[in-house]
């Protein structure tokens with residue numbers, strides 16, 4: 153057997169460069185590059201290997217400012233590529249490693265592939281405790297990196313180089329599998345990373361991972377066809393899976409042909425253009441009027457590529473038909489069986505094609521005209537509401553713009569194929585309702601983990617995934633303050649995208665939520681400590697976001713009116729670098745709800761009348777929860 157002597161770090165770099173994926177006859181190199189922050193854990197291991205073996209062709213290296221940031225960048229990159237390309241991320245041991253935990257959780261919740269390569273203590277233990285080693289008093293082999301286990305879809309600690317011979321292929325099997333994918337973590341003790349081994353040369357041959365498109369079982373297709381033929385008021389809920397499977401054209405054709413309205417989740421929005429006649433808009437807690445009314449009365453719910461989270465089901469109050477039946481069309485059995493669904497375990501595109509063929513063969517012509525008319529009428533009504541909410545009003549002198557107006561102005565200025573990026577705060581709910589995407593890659597809201605801090609980093613990920621695409625990150629002041637430093641990386645990488653920072657002086661959505669559960673304003677505004685109350689009730693803390701962004705190298709512009717915002721967006725479009733537009737917004741102007749609900753438990757005992765009233769309301773709505781057992 154021919155062998156080649158390489159360190160563990162060098163072997164990983166060589167192996168990664170030879171991994172390809174193939175779907176629908178197209179091959180791409182899977183790992184597009186490595187992000188990393190070096191420390192004693194990886195400087196002589198993966199750091200040395202990347203310096204010697206990596207180059208812009210075979211394995212480019214990127215330097216972020218924060219390990220969490222690099223995982224978010226990698227996640228956004230892979231999502232934009234429909235999971236067919238990914239990045240690896242290396243860190244030192246201890247805090248460098250654990251900084252990636254939040255990113256790992258975000259990738260895993262959203263089922264997006266990222267390869268994480270944190271460093272770890274000395275496998276040989278000779279110099280224990282190494283700097284940053286936890287030293288668990290009872291479980292000697294436990295380290296900080298064990299915290300990756302619950303947030304990873306595959307975890308291994310590589311205590312000997314040759315373990316990679318089985319572990320690396322398994323890592324790539326999981327990363328490239330549409331069911332299992334998420335964060336994959338290989339924790340690499342620092343001594344092992346620079347240790348040499350005689351690797352079989354064959355190990356580094358080019359490998360092609362075929363991304364599965366499982367076909368549905370004919371017997372289940374027959375069952376589902378019968379359900380669809382019987383249904384009087386069916387709806388589709390479309391999730392991220394439809395987009396990752398590139399099944400959006402099939403979805404549109406299926407919906408039109410059989411007269412079934414499509415409702416959207418956060419990950420699924422964009423599957424159909426906002427103005428597609430069968431697009432009934434967003435569903436659930438943050439949903440719109442049309443989708444929520446149709447869902448309320450639906451007798452059959454076809455859930456495609458969605459994990460049916462609580463925001464989709466309005467905490468299980470969305471679907472009120474007494475005999476509502478669900479069909480789970482999902483590549484992951486775990487999701488396909490939810491809500492007692494008829495489980496159509498399959499790739500979304502294969503499933504839609506099989507169902508179409510079988511329904512046509514059965515002579516099914518779709519829903520009656522009256523139902524199609526109801527869908528069309530509700531859509532007109534909802535589109536009008538959205539148009540009104542987006543339109544800038546004539547402001548009172550000195551009044552701030554509202555968030556919904558900002559969304560309208562930005563969307564109108566950049567168009568329906570610019571990608572909007574967001575993750576947490578009040579923006580995701582407002583964008584879900586108000587943003588009008590015109591292609592499946594125009595809406596990128598991370599709402600599986602709703603991770604504050606994802607937004608700016610994700611801008612880099614999408615900009616790297618599709619250079620030349622118009623990208624706008626919409627971010628609240630809270631998320632921006634939590635994580636903004638990848639702006640420096642965007643400057644270093646000469647990436648161009650726009651960040652619109654909406655400043656309402658605090659965690660506005662949580663203020664709203666607190667009021668809903670009866671809690672008076674507390675802890676959410678960005679206010680200074682008031683000496684008399686000894687609480688954070690003083691004036692707003694003045695943060696000059698424009699100067700802050702400029703100091704990091706961005707082009708930074710303040711915009712207080714819709715005209716200023718339009719002109720700032722035009723400047724940003726023409727700029728050669730990342731631009732931050734800071735927009736003060738009215739903290740009290742909120743977009744209303746549209747018959748959605750979110751289960752947030754209210755204190756069962758309180759001296760405060762507001763809490764007791766909230767509890768009454770809460771108990772009333774709780775009764776509407778349906779569990780479909």
Ligand SMILES: Cc1ncc(C[n+]2csc(CCOP(=O)(O)OP(=O)(O)O)c2C)c(N)n1
Nearest residue numbers: 577578602604628629630631658659660661
């Ligand atoms: C990492 C993280 N911490 C806490 C939360 C809970 N949370 C959700 S939104 C939010 C406030 C966001 O503030 P901002 O970005 O200013 O948006 P706004 O609510 O004002 O629109 C908080 C604290 C979260 N989603 N993620």
Ligand SMILES: [Mg+2]
Nearest residue numbers: 628629658660
């Ligand atoms: Mg805010």
